[in-house]
Amino acid sequence: MESKDLITSAANTWCPGCGNFAIEHALKDVVAGLVADGTPLEKIVLVTGIGCHGKMADYLGVNSFYAIHGRTLPVATGLKLANPDLTVLACAGDGDCYGEGLEHLLFAAKRNVDVTLLVHDNRVYGLTTGQYTPTSPLGFSGRSTPQGTPEYPFNPVELMIAAGATWVGRGYSRRLSQLRELIRAAVGHRGFSFLEVFQVCATFYNQTKYYDDHVYDLEAETFPTSDPGAALDAAREWDYSRESRIPLGQFYEAIYPTLEERLAEQRAKETDPVGVMQRLMAERT
């Protein structure tokens, strides 16, 4: 299968210059690579929330569940528990995943369900035309905060390391080859993978120059990704508000049993529910 075959005929409605094109490109290449390496296409599923990122469900020719705002991760968890053979990807937005559905993000990390989450973080609500999100900087002037937001942003990378995500990384829509490699590594990780992606919003919050001037790569060879302390230090280098250098790359990886593995251990092999029911009723008689 060629990666161009993974694009549906749905008309693309992202704005010109939107960072989502690069994410789509990288995702389709990763999916094509998975298929080339032997994962049947039908075993791959993409869950999306609602927002500009969500259109990915229409555009990629893979199994998809175009869910509701903020709720990608419980859907992804349900899919994975129902069929552990599935490779489950979720795309969410920053408003979607850090705002409306934050509790699901924390719990997905806590549970270590084997799902790969890409957060398209443009740090602004695009589809609702320009309000601040949980990762907009202090003072962000949006349509709901014309005097500037009075809140500090979340630092989602720090948050995810603290919450127990077993794979944490950050990419940028204008660093395509690195982004592709990060997605590939995140999907390859067994457990919950969290990949924050700076997605430039060309219309409402174009941070291209700021990112281009500030990002640098964590050295893939030398950065100690198994050290949570080092990962947290790197995550804290930039707090999404103050001026500072911004590290990109893989921050952290740890290997623990996944939710579905632990559940499978607990589950009995017996599949005679009528027999179990009859025994139970006899005990009550």
Add this chain to the structure above:
Amino acid sequence: MQEFSVLIGGRAGEGINKASAILNHLMARLGRYVYMYYDYPSLIRGGHNFAVVRSAGRPVWTHRDRVDVILALDQKTVDQHLSELAEGGVVVYDTSAVKQAEGIGVDLDAIVREEKAPVITRNSGLVGAFCRVAGIPWEVVDGVFREEVPPKYLDANLRVVRRAWDAVEERGRIERGPMKPLPVLTGNEAIALGLVKGGLDAYIAYPMTPTSNILHFLAGFAGSSALTVVHPESEIAVILMALGAAAAGKRAAVGTSGGGFCLMTEALSLAGQAELPVAIVLGQRPGPSTGLPTYSCQTELLFARHAGQGEFPRLVVAPADADEAYLWSARALDLAWRFQVPAIVLADKTLCEGGYSCSFDPATEVVAPPEPPGDVPRDPYLRYRVTANGVSPMLSIGTPGAVVKVNSYEHDEAGITIEDPETTVAMQEKRLRKGAALAEALAAYETVAVYGGTDARVGVVSWGSTVGAVREAAAGLPVRVIQPIVLEPFPVEAFRRAVDGLDRVVVVEENQTGQLEQLMRVHGFSAGARVHRFDGRPFTVEEMAARLAEVV
């Protein structure tokens, strides 16, 4: 044969619930039909918990105003319930905790201390004393305790039971009933087993009274079956996990009460739009808001019927007792999958936590065998193919050769988002056609139960657990009792047949605004009178009889 009611009361944490389960079991073992009412406030220690176990030679569905025996673990039980003691009745009490009472006292403190048994075994001791007083043979008592008490605690319990048994004298003998002993299950347990019978693969729930015990029961069940049971972070996560599982082809059910169902409504609408099957157990308890969390009501009929934005078909069923709860929970899950709709089992606290003699056999088939989707085209696969009855052949995510696109937006047949008016209309109409097809399929079932009164001029209509009290109170009255079991799609034809020949209809409901009556009116049926109750407590037989006498 003679009816018999026993009330056991004490503080929360003294094991009233377990004691009532043992009393249920004892009465069942004597061949009697059992109903158990369990009443408790929303706290963990202290307060006042009580249970009434009523048994008879015929089916019973509620308790009476009077009880024959009061078993008191504390003074409050005597103070609060002595006025309910029938003439000739007796109080059996723990002399170490009850200072003012007339009746048969047993010093359970001393027994427990001398036997070096855990304090909690006082409940067993009191039941033991009761069994002797009521003339239940020791072999029966011994056998029931052996089945009810885990081996680790059995010895201590049996020692205490025997000591209390020896400390009192027989006062009479409960008659043995005519039947072979039937299991006594709570409504929650029957719902759980019904879901399993309907092919349940996963049960997902966040604890909430009165349905938490479905979660506990199935979590135990999962230890000896292939069932997956998950308790996630919120009711929002609960239903979305269930919908994710459904998209991957697994039959999932969720359970909650009104507040949790509020949180689920956005995803209920997603199930409607994305055509994902899910069974939702909605155990009603009085609101608004936190309300009376451990009591009962019937206030969510219209909510269940209308919840969620947009217009989409759904199934709502309201069983009245444990046998119906089993049957209709199985059917709800089955119909959810056959028509790719959400299905709501509308229960209430009285049903969920009440105990009932059950006569269903898990081996008997209660739903149509699943129809394989047949040869469904996969290139491309049209998840939302427009069909005559609106039901699109469903392949799950993971099916070889198929790309399955599930979508919360309005979509075309392939599941790709659209906004054009023609496709919007075609898809909306397709979904609503499933509702009509569902109504047609339901016609094969008894959707409206009718009890007695073939020649009656007056009908008494009720729903859910209230039906049992109506049936008992109506026995001997020239009335026909009518119970719509399916509430959405409303079984108009079956209901019309049920009220045929009646001059007048009375509607009995545990709410203030007459929700079933409103629903009847929408379908052209009017009521001449109504009985409402909304204090959280179910009707006793006598209360129901008195209220019916005012209006029939």
